[in-house]
Amino acid sequence: MASDRTYRLGDLQLQIMKVLWQVGSASVAEVHEQLGTERLGTERLAYTTVATMLRKMEDRHLVRHRQEQRRFIYQAAVPAQAVTQSMADDLVDRLFEGSLADTVSHLLQTREVGPQELDRLERMIQERKQH
Amino acid sequence: MASDRTYRLGDLQLQIMKVLWQVGSASVAEVHEQLGTERLGTERLAYTTVATMLRKMEDRHLVRHRQEQRRFIYQAAVPAQAVTQSMADDLVDRLFEGSLADTVSHLLQTREVGPQELDRLERMIQERKQH
DNA sequence: TTGGTAGTATTACCGCGGTAGTTTAATGTG
DNA sequence: CACATTAAACTACCGCGGTAATACTACCAA
Numbered sequence A, B: 001m002a003s004d005r006t007y008r009l010g011d012l013q014l015q016i017m018k019v020l021w022q023v024g025s026a027s028v029a030e031v032h033e034q035l036g037t038e039r040l041g042t043e044r045l046a047y048t049t050v051a052t053m054l055r056k057m058e059d060r061h062l063v064r065h066r067q068e069q070r071r072f073i074y075q076a077a078v079p080a081q082a083v084t085q086s087m088a089d090d091l092v093d094r095l096f097e098g099s100l101a102d103t104v105s106h107l108l109q110t111r112e113v114g115p116q117e118l119d120r121l122e123r124m125i126q127e128r129k130q131h
Numbered sequence C: 001t002t003g004g005t006a007g008t009a010t011t012a013c014c015g016c017g018g019t020a021g022t023t024t025a026a027t028g029t030g
Numbered sequence D: 001c002a003c004a005t006t007a008a009a010c011t012a013c014c015g016c017g018g019t020a021a022t023a024c025t026a027c028c029a030a
Helices: A011-024 A028-038 A045-061 A078-094 A098-111 A115-129 B012-021 B027-037 B047-059 B079-094 B100-110 B115-129
Strands: A025-027 A062-069 A071-076 B025-027 B062-068 B071-075
Touching: A011 A025, A011 A028, A011 A045, A011 A071, A011 A078, A011 B079, A025 A028, A028 A045, A028 A071, A045 A062, A045 A071, A078 A098, A078 B012, A078 B079, A098 B025, A098 B079, A098 B100, A098 B115, A115 B100, B012 B025, B012 B027, B012 B047, B012 B062, B012 B071, B012 B079, B012 B115, B025 B027, B025 B079, B027 B047, B027 B071, B047 B062, B047 B071, B079 B100
Parallel strands: none
Antiparallel strands: A025 A071, A062 A071, B025 B071, B062 B071
């Protein structure tokens, strides 16, 4: 695995990545559009904000683009899996010294958990047991 | 609960908080000392780096200090619980749209989990079931 | 052909985490 | 008392996420 880097994305960057992961590839306008519908509770971003961020993200090899006529079509350059895992691992390391059990324990104790969610968790663990 | 803010601490800040949570209160020199033994793999920080960061953290009400003779004695101004929960929740929200089950699922699938850890997880869920 | 429009490029600014050098002030020591 | 040590104050700088205005340019339509 060539570049299993450590990712630590900001809010906007992560939201942009999620859009790209979902739609595959999109123009700046399309990303901007998507963000507008997704970012509830926040002011609509300026078009150039999204464009600028995409360019910065390309510098850091998070996305790449091809050109179609005048438009840039962006797509993710790193898989969701890699980013999600990296960020999750990072937090587990930082907060719980790498202990998964401590992490889950904390989550269970501090969050509302419905019974059906508990069932699902239980099943996941069973499954994992007979790896 | 008056100020249940959202915390997003950087590496150094979190490490400093951990020291303070552990020892209760400490002078700059003591924090610096502790960090030196804790931060493996990293160059020893300058004394002033720690002092500066502590001052910045006090501005943001993460720590406070009292004076003893010439020295500043710092202590945490926010409980570990609040910070840990806030940061964990933040990640669950950002990466997994708030779903605890999705979070745990991801963690289980991407990390090494020993059998004793699985047992512990299982017990935790059982316990949580009879709330 | 010319003016609007759609896009990109350029530039700028703020806040903050992180890192540290330099300066100043107090205190201890020979 | 003079000098060294200790500690805080001040200043500075970098990178980066986030945000956006402005400038430039190609293209389309009346």
